[in-house]
Amino acid sequence: MNIRKHLLAAALALLPLSTAQAADMDDAIYWHVQADKLEYRTGDGNDLLVWDANAWIGNDDHRVAFKAKGENPIGKRLEKAEMQLLYRRPISDFFDLNAGLRHDLRPDPDRTYAVLGVQGLAKHFVETYADLFVSETGDVSARLEAELDWLLTQRLVLQPKVEADLAFSEDSRIHSGAGLNKVEAGLRLRYEFKREFAPYIGLVYERKFGATANFARDDGEDIDALRFVAGVSFWF
Amino acid sequence: MPGSGLMPKAAAGGKFLSYADLKAIKPLYPDRLAAREIEVRLTGNMERYMWSINGVKYSDAEPIRLKYGERVRFKFINETMMTHPMHLHGMWQILDNGSGKYNPAKHTISIAPGKTVEADIEADAEGQWAFHCHLMYHMATGMFRKVVVERETAEVVR
Helix, strand or coil, X not given: CCHHHHHXXXXXXXXXXXXXXXXXXXXXXXXXXXXXXEEEEEEXXXXXXXXXXXXXXXXXCCEEEEEEEEEEECCCCCCEEEEEEEEEEEXXXXXXXXXXXXXXXXXXXXXXXXXXXXXXXXXXXXXXXXXXXXXXXXXXXXXXXXXXXXXXXXXXXXXXXXXXXXECCCEHHHCECCEEEEEEEEEEXXXXXXXXXXXXXXXXXXXXXXXXXXXXXXXXXXXXXXXXXXXXXXXX | CCCCCCCCCCCCCCXXXXXXXXXXXXXXXXXXXXXXXXXEEEEEECCCCEEEECCECHHHCCCEEEECCCEEEEEEEECCCCCEEEEECCCCEEECCCCHHHXXXXXXXXXXXXXXXXXXXXXXXXXXXEEEECCHHHHHCCCEEEEEEECCCCCCCC
Protein backbone atom coordinates (compact mmCIF):
# COMPACT_ATOMS: atom_id res chain seq x y z
CA MET A 1 0.00 0.00 0.00
CA ASN A 2 1.52 3.29 -0.94
CA ILE A 3 1.14 6.63 0.75
CA ARG A 4 0.11 8.49 -2.37
CA LYS A 5 -2.87 6.18 -2.81
CA HIS A 6 -3.91 6.76 0.79
CA LEU A 7 -3.68 10.52 0.39
CA LEU A 8 -5.74 10.29 -2.77
CA ALA A 9 -8.39 8.25 -0.96
CA ALA A 10 -8.44 10.78 1.88
CA ALA A 11 -8.88 13.59 -0.65
CA LEU A 12 -11.70 11.68 -2.34
CA ALA A 13 -13.38 11.18 1.00
CA LEU A 14 -13.54 14.97 1.31
CA LEU A 15 -15.31 15.26 -2.02
CA PRO A 16 -18.66 13.50 -1.68
CA LEU A 17 -19.74 14.37 -5.20
CA SER A 18 -16.46 13.47 -6.80
CA THR A 19 -16.94 11.76 -10.13
CA ALA A 20 -13.51 10.19 -9.71
CA GLN A 21 -14.94 7.29 -7.74
CA ALA A 22 -12.31 4.65 -7.34
CA ALA A 23 -12.18 2.36 -10.35
CA ASP A 24 -11.95 -0.78 -8.26
CA MET A 25 -15.19 -1.96 -6.73
CA ASP A 26 -13.51 -2.86 -3.46
CA ASP A 27 -12.15 0.66 -3.03
CA ALA A 28 -15.40 2.56 -3.46
CA ILE A 29 -16.60 5.56 -1.49
CA TYR A 30 -19.46 4.70 0.86
CA TRP A 31 -21.52 6.89 3.17
CA HIS A 32 -23.80 6.38 6.12
CA VAL A 33 -26.18 8.67 8.03
CA GLN A 34 -27.63 7.62 11.36
CA ALA A 35 -29.91 9.14 13.97
CA ASP A 36 -28.89 6.70 16.68
CA LYS A 37 -31.16 8.35 19.23
CA LEU A 38 -33.91 10.86 18.72
CA GLU A 39 -36.07 10.82 21.80
CA TYR A 40 -38.45 12.56 24.15
CA ARG A 41 -37.68 12.27 27.86
CA THR A 42 -40.27 12.85 30.56
CA GLY A 43 -40.18 12.38 34.32
CA ASP A 44 -38.11 14.24 36.93
CA GLY A 45 -37.47 17.92 36.09
CA ASN A 46 -37.99 19.33 32.62
CA ASP A 47 -39.14 17.24 29.71
CA LEU A 48 -36.37 17.04 27.13
CA LEU A 49 -35.86 16.45 23.45
CA VAL A 50 -32.55 14.58 23.07
CA TRP A 51 -30.64 13.66 19.93
CA ASP A 52 -27.46 11.75 19.09
CA ALA A 53 -26.68 11.46 15.38
CA ASN A 54 -23.68 10.71 13.22
CA ALA A 55 -22.62 10.38 9.60
CA TRP A 56 -19.54 9.35 7.69
CA ILE A 57 -18.23 9.19 4.14
CA GLY A 58 -15.12 7.44 2.85
CA ASN A 59 -13.55 4.14 1.84
CA ASP A 60 -12.26 1.25 3.97
CA ASP A 61 -9.22 3.15 5.20
CA HIS A 62 -10.12 6.83 5.35
CA ARG A 63 -13.31 8.47 6.46
CA VAL A 64 -14.64 11.87 7.36
CA ALA A 65 -17.20 11.68 10.16
CA PHE A 66 -19.66 14.10 11.69
CA LYS A 67 -21.36 13.72 15.06
CA ALA A 68 -24.07 15.83 16.65
CA LYS A 69 -25.72 15.49 20.03
CA GLY A 70 -27.75 17.71 22.28
CA GLU A 71 -30.60 18.34 24.68
CA ASN A 72 -33.41 20.81 24.43
CA PRO A 73 -35.70 21.31 27.46
CA ILE A 74 -39.24 21.62 26.12
CA GLY A 75 -40.39 25.25 26.10
CA LYS A 76 -36.98 26.50 27.21
CA ARG A 77 -33.72 27.60 25.72
CA LEU A 78 -31.47 25.03 24.00
CA GLU A 79 -29.33 23.60 26.80
CA LYS A 80 -26.70 21.44 25.12
CA ALA A 81 -25.62 21.18 21.51
CA GLU A 82 -22.33 19.76 20.33
CA MET A 83 -20.92 18.86 16.94
CA GLN A 84 -17.80 17.02 15.94
CA LEU A 85 -15.98 16.91 12.63
CA LEU A 86 -13.52 14.02 12.56
CA TYR A 87 -11.03 12.13 10.44
CA ARG A 88 -11.45 8.42 11.07
CA ARG A 89 -9.31 5.44 10.22
CA PRO A 90 -9.09 1.81 11.34
CA ILE A 91 -6.37 1.00 13.88
CA SER A 92 -7.25 -2.64 14.50
CA ASP A 93 -9.74 -5.24 13.30
CA PHE A 94 -12.52 -3.79 15.43
CA PHE A 95 -11.43 -0.27 16.40
CA ASP A 96 -11.23 3.09 14.66
CA LEU A 97 -9.30 6.18 15.62
CA ASN A 98 -11.07 9.56 15.52
CA ALA A 99 -9.25 12.89 15.40
CA GLY A 100 -10.73 16.31 14.82
CA LEU A 101 -12.68 19.17 16.31
CA ARG A 102 -15.68 19.51 18.58
CA HIS A 103 -17.70 22.67 18.89
CA ASP A 104 -20.38 23.20 21.54
CA LEU A 105 -22.94 25.88 20.71
CA ARG A 106 -24.37 25.30 24.18
CA PRO A 107 -23.77 25.54 27.08
CA ASP A 108 -23.11 29.25 26.93
CA PRO A 109 -20.34 30.41 26.42
CA ASP A 110 -19.60 28.15 23.46
CA ARG A 111 -16.44 26.05 23.46
CA THR A 112 -14.20 24.51 20.82
CA TYR A 113 -12.22 21.37 21.57
CA ALA A 114 -9.62 19.21 19.90
CA VAL A 115 -10.80 15.58 19.91
CA LEU A 116 -8.82 12.36 19.98
CA GLY A 117 -10.78 9.17 20.45
CA VAL A 118 -11.30 5.52 19.68
CA GLN A 119 -14.49 3.67 18.92
CA GLY A 120 -15.23 0.09 18.11
CA LEU A 121 -16.52 -3.27 19.11
CA ALA A 122 -14.86 -4.55 22.29
CA LYS A 123 -14.92 -8.10 23.61
CA HIS A 124 -18.38 -9.57 24.16
CA PHE A 125 -19.81 -7.23 21.52
CA VAL A 126 -19.70 -4.11 23.70
CA GLU A 127 -19.85 -1.05 21.45
CA THR A 128 -17.26 1.25 23.03
CA TYR A 129 -16.39 4.93 22.66
CA ALA A 130 -13.58 6.74 24.46
CA ASP A 131 -12.83 10.39 23.69
CA LEU A 132 -10.34 12.87 25.02
CA PHE A 133 -11.08 16.59 24.63
CA VAL A 134 -8.80 19.60 25.00
CA SER A 135 -10.76 22.85 25.06
CA GLU A 136 -9.74 26.30 23.86
CA THR A 137 -9.32 27.25 27.53
CA GLY A 138 -6.80 24.43 27.97
CA ASP A 139 -9.12 22.23 30.01
CA VAL A 140 -8.87 18.50 29.42
CA SER A 141 -11.91 16.27 29.68
CA ALA A 142 -12.95 12.78 28.64
CA ARG A 143 -16.05 10.82 27.80
CA LEU A 144 -16.54 7.07 27.97
CA GLU A 145 -19.51 5.25 26.52
CA ALA A 146 -20.42 1.59 26.35
CA GLU A 147 -23.53 -0.01 24.93
CA LEU A 148 -24.63 -3.53 24.27
CA ASP A 149 -27.36 -5.02 22.10
CA TRP A 150 -29.20 -7.99 23.55
CA LEU A 151 -31.22 -9.57 20.79
CA LEU A 152 -34.31 -10.89 22.56
CA THR A 153 -35.54 -11.86 19.12
CA GLN A 154 -34.17 -10.98 15.71
CA ARG A 155 -36.19 -7.73 15.84
CA LEU A 156 -36.68 -6.95 19.52
CA VAL A 157 -33.46 -5.60 21.04
CA LEU A 158 -32.75 -4.56 24.63
CA GLN A 159 -29.92 -2.07 24.87
CA PRO A 160 -28.20 -1.11 28.13
CA LYS A 161 -25.95 1.91 27.83
CA VAL A 162 -23.72 3.88 30.19
CA GLU A 163 -21.97 7.15 29.57
CA ALA A 164 -19.57 8.98 31.88
CA ASP A 165 -18.16 12.51 31.56
CA LEU A 166 -14.91 13.31 33.32
CA ALA A 167 -12.79 16.45 33.55
CA PHE A 168 -9.22 16.89 34.68
CA SER A 169 -9.72 20.57 35.54
CA GLU A 170 -12.58 22.91 36.30
CA ASP A 171 -14.17 25.13 33.68
CA SER A 172 -16.64 27.04 35.88
CA ARG A 173 -18.08 29.17 33.06
CA ILE A 174 -19.66 26.10 31.51
CA HIS A 175 -20.44 24.65 34.95
CA SER A 176 -18.01 21.78 34.64
CA GLY A 177 -16.12 20.69 37.74
CA ALA A 178 -12.97 18.58 37.97
CA GLY A 179 -13.36 14.84 38.38
CA LEU A 180 -16.29 12.65 37.52
CA ASN A 181 -18.96 15.08 36.31
CA LYS A 182 -21.89 13.08 35.16
CA VAL A 183 -23.04 9.52 34.61
CA GLU A 184 -25.99 8.57 32.47
CA ALA A 185 -27.37 5.04 32.38
CA GLY A 186 -30.09 3.98 29.98
CA LEU A 187 -32.04 0.89 29.14
CA ARG A 188 -33.90 0.98 25.83
CA LEU A 189 -36.07 -1.60 24.16
CA ARG A 190 -36.37 -1.17 20.41
CA TYR A 191 -38.26 -2.98 17.73
CA GLU A 192 -36.54 -3.12 14.35
CA PHE A 193 -39.35 -3.00 11.79
CA LYS A 194 -36.36 -3.13 9.53
CA ARG A 195 -32.70 -2.66 10.33
CA GLU A 196 -32.96 0.96 9.22
CA PHE A 197 -35.96 1.89 11.33
CA ALA A 198 -36.54 1.10 15.00
CA PRO A 199 -38.80 2.93 17.46
CA TYR A 200 -37.99 2.40 21.12
CA ILE A 201 -39.01 3.04 24.70
CA GLY A 202 -36.87 3.01 27.81
CA LEU A 203 -35.62 4.52 31.03
CA VAL A 204 -32.70 6.90 31.51
CA TYR A 205 -31.14 7.83 34.83
CA GLU A 206 -28.59 10.62 35.07
CA ARG A 207 -26.67 11.98 37.98
CA LYS A 208 -24.16 14.75 38.41
CA PHE A 209 -21.24 14.48 40.83
CA GLY A 210 -18.75 16.68 42.69
CA ALA A 211 -18.35 20.32 41.76
CA THR A 212 -20.59 19.83 38.72
CA ALA A 213 -23.39 18.75 41.07
CA ASN A 214 -22.72 21.88 43.18
CA PHE A 215 -23.07 24.06 40.08
CA ALA A 216 -26.43 22.42 39.44
CA ARG A 217 -27.58 22.94 43.04
CA ASP A 218 -26.57 26.61 42.82
CA ASP A 219 -28.78 26.90 39.73
CA GLY A 220 -31.67 25.37 41.66
CA GLU A 221 -31.54 22.16 39.61
CA ASP A 222 -31.73 18.57 40.80
CA ILE A 223 -28.50 16.62 40.62
CA ASP A 224 -30.21 13.50 39.41
CA ALA A 225 -33.20 12.60 37.28
CA LEU A 226 -35.00 9.48 36.21
CA ARG A 227 -36.97 9.76 33.00
CA PHE A 228 -39.05 7.61 30.73
CA VAL A 229 -37.97 7.88 27.09
CA ALA A 230 -39.68 7.23 23.78
CA GLY A 231 -37.87 7.71 20.53
CA VAL A 232 -36.78 6.42 17.19
CA SER A 233 -33.52 5.19 15.75
CA PHE A 234 -32.95 5.19 12.00
CA TRP A 235 -30.23 5.20 9.37
CA PHE A 236 -29.79 5.34 5.63
CA MET B 1 -11.30 -33.96 3.61
CA PRO B 2 -13.26 -30.83 2.61
CA GLY B 3 -16.29 -30.11 4.76
CA SER B 4 -17.01 -30.51 8.44
CA GLY B 5 -16.73 -34.29 8.42
CA LEU B 6 -20.09 -34.38 10.15
CA MET B 7 -22.57 -36.16 7.95
CA PRO B 8 -26.26 -36.10 8.83
CA LYS B 9 -28.11 -39.38 8.61
CA ALA B 10 -30.18 -39.54 5.46
CA ALA B 11 -33.80 -40.63 5.66
CA ALA B 12 -35.46 -43.50 3.81
CA GLY B 13 -32.27 -45.20 2.74
CA GLY B 14 -30.98 -42.06 1.02
CA LYS B 15 -27.42 -40.81 0.94
CA PHE B 16 -25.90 -37.38 1.49
CA LEU B 17 -23.18 -36.60 -1.01
CA SER B 18 -19.96 -34.73 -0.30
CA TYR B 19 -16.82 -33.87 -2.25
CA ALA B 20 -15.47 -37.25 -1.15
CA ASP B 21 -17.96 -38.87 -3.54
CA LEU B 22 -16.62 -37.03 -6.59
CA LYS B 23 -14.33 -38.96 -8.87
CA ALA B 24 -13.15 -38.36 -12.43
CA ILE B 25 -14.33 -41.02 -14.90
CA LYS B 26 -11.31 -40.34 -17.05
CA PRO B 27 -8.40 -38.19 -15.77
CA LEU B 28 -8.01 -34.99 -17.84
CA TYR B 29 -4.28 -34.73 -17.22
CA PRO B 30 -1.44 -37.14 -16.56
CA ASP B 31 -1.00 -37.64 -12.83
CA ARG B 32 2.04 -35.69 -11.67
CA LEU B 33 3.18 -33.80 -8.63
CA ALA B 34 2.72 -30.03 -8.49
CA ALA B 35 6.02 -28.17 -8.88
CA ARG B 36 5.13 -25.66 -6.17
CA GLU B 37 2.46 -24.67 -3.71
CA ILE B 38 0.70 -21.31 -3.46
CA GLU B 39 -1.00 -20.48 -0.20
CA VAL B 40 -4.45 -18.94 -0.68
CA ARG B 41 -5.69 -17.79 2.71
CA LEU B 42 -9.32 -16.70 2.58
CA THR B 43 -9.55 -13.70 4.87
CA GLY B 44 -12.02 -11.01 5.86
CA ASN B 45 -13.52 -8.75 8.46
CA MET B 46 -17.24 -9.22 8.82
CA GLU B 47 -17.65 -6.20 11.11
CA ARG B 48 -16.18 -3.86 8.49
CA TYR B 49 -17.40 -5.95 5.57
CA MET B 50 -13.98 -6.22 3.96
CA TRP B 51 -13.01 -9.44 2.16
CA SER B 52 -9.60 -10.41 0.88
CA ILE B 53 -7.13 -13.12 -0.06
CA ASN B 54 -4.03 -13.43 2.14
CA GLY B 55 -5.25 -10.31 3.96
CA VAL B 56 -4.99 -8.10 0.87
CA LYS B 57 -7.99 -6.93 -1.14
CA TYR B 58 -8.00 -6.98 -4.94
CA SER B 59 -7.28 -3.30 -5.53
CA ASP B 60 -4.14 -3.49 -3.35
CA ALA B 61 -2.90 -6.86 -4.61
CA GLU B 62 -0.40 -8.09 -7.18
CA PRO B 63 -1.64 -10.82 -9.56
CA ILE B 64 -0.83 -14.50 -8.91
CA ARG B 65 1.67 -15.43 -11.62
CA LEU B 66 1.84 -18.96 -13.06
CA LYS B 67 4.27 -20.29 -15.63
CA TYR B 68 2.66 -21.73 -18.73
CA GLY B 69 2.85 -25.52 -18.60
CA GLU B 70 3.53 -25.86 -14.90
CA ARG B 71 1.35 -27.65 -12.39
CA VAL B 72 0.86 -25.74 -9.13
CA ARG B 73 -0.99 -26.57 -5.97
CA PHE B 74 -3.37 -24.04 -4.42
CA LYS B 75 -3.60 -24.54 -0.67
CA PHE B 76 -6.84 -22.87 0.42
CA ILE B 77 -7.04 -21.99 4.10
CA ASN B 78 -10.38 -20.53 5.10
CA GLU B 79 -9.74 -18.26 8.10
CA THR B 80 -13.25 -16.78 8.06
CA MET B 81 -16.59 -17.92 9.43
CA MET B 82 -18.25 -18.31 6.03
CA THR B 83 -17.95 -20.80 3.21
CA HIS B 84 -16.25 -19.39 0.11
CA PRO B 85 -16.88 -20.99 -3.31
CA MET B 86 -13.64 -20.16 -5.10
CA HIS B 87 -13.87 -19.99 -8.87
CA LEU B 88 -10.88 -19.97 -11.19
CA HIS B 89 -11.56 -18.92 -14.77
CA GLY B 90 -9.74 -20.45 -17.75
CA MET B 91 -8.33 -23.56 -16.08
CA TRP B 92 -9.48 -26.51 -14.02
CA GLN B 93 -8.96 -26.87 -10.30
CA ILE B 94 -8.18 -30.52 -9.66
CA LEU B 95 -9.54 -31.06 -6.16
CA ASP B 96 -7.39 -33.33 -4.01
CA ASN B 97 -10.04 -35.47 -2.37
CA GLY B 98 -7.81 -38.48 -2.04
CA SER B 99 -8.74 -40.13 -5.33
CA GLY B 100 -5.21 -39.84 -6.74
CA LYS B 101 -5.20 -39.70 -10.51
CA TYR B 102 -9.01 -39.75 -10.41
CA ASN B 103 -9.20 -36.51 -8.41
CA PRO B 104 -12.14 -34.54 -9.90
CA ALA B 105 -11.60 -31.42 -12.03
CA LYS B 106 -13.82 -28.52 -10.95
CA HIS B 107 -14.50 -24.91 -11.90
CA THR B 108 -15.45 -23.87 -8.37
CA ILE B 109 -14.38 -25.33 -5.04
CA SER B 110 -16.29 -24.51 -1.87
CA ILE B 111 -14.11 -24.19 1.20
CA ALA B 112 -15.95 -24.51 4.52
CA PRO B 113 -15.12 -22.21 7.48
CA GLY B 114 -11.86 -23.12 9.19
CA LYS B 115 -11.02 -25.76 6.59
CA THR B 116 -7.91 -26.33 4.49
CA VAL B 117 -8.45 -27.70 0.98
CA GLU B 118 -5.85 -28.41 -1.69
CA ALA B 119 -6.25 -28.41 -5.45
CA ASP B 120 -3.85 -28.62 -8.40
CA ILE B 121 -3.94 -26.33 -11.40
CA GLU B 122 -2.47 -27.27 -14.78
CA ALA B 123 -1.49 -23.88 -16.18
CA ASP B 124 -2.39 -24.69 -19.78
CA ALA B 125 -4.15 -21.47 -20.74
CA GLU B 126 -2.02 -18.43 -21.38
CA GLY B 127 -3.45 -15.05 -20.40
CA GLN B 128 -5.11 -13.17 -17.59
CA TRP B 129 -7.83 -14.93 -15.63
CA ALA B 130 -10.26 -14.00 -12.90
CA PHE B 131 -10.04 -15.93 -9.62
CA HIS B 132 -12.59 -15.04 -6.98
CA CYS B 133 -15.09 -16.00 -4.33
CA HIS B 134 -18.40 -16.62 -6.03
CA LEU B 135 -20.42 -14.86 -3.33
CA MET B 136 -20.83 -11.63 -5.26
CA TYR B 137 -20.59 -9.29 -2.26
CA HIS B 138 -17.31 -10.94 -1.23
CA MET B 139 -15.93 -10.70 -4.74
CA ALA B 140 -17.00 -7.06 -5.05
CA THR B 141 -15.42 -6.06 -1.75
CA GLY B 142 -12.04 -7.62 -2.44
CA MET B 143 -11.95 -11.43 -2.40
CA PHE B 144 -10.66 -11.48 -5.95
CA ARG B 145 -7.32 -11.97 -7.69
CA LYS B 146 -6.01 -11.79 -11.20
CA VAL B 147 -4.19 -14.99 -12.20
CA VAL B 148 -1.66 -14.41 -14.96
CA VAL B 149 -0.34 -17.40 -16.94
CA GLU B 150 2.73 -16.43 -18.94
CA ARG B 151 5.47 -18.19 -20.87
CA GLU B 152 8.82 -18.19 -19.13
CA THR B 153 10.79 -16.66 -21.98
CA ALA B 154 9.66 -13.81 -24.13
CA GLU B 155 9.96 -14.15 -27.89
CA VAL B 156 12.59 -11.94 -29.41
CA VAL B 157 11.09 -9.66 -32.02
CA ARG B 158 13.45 -8.31 -34.67
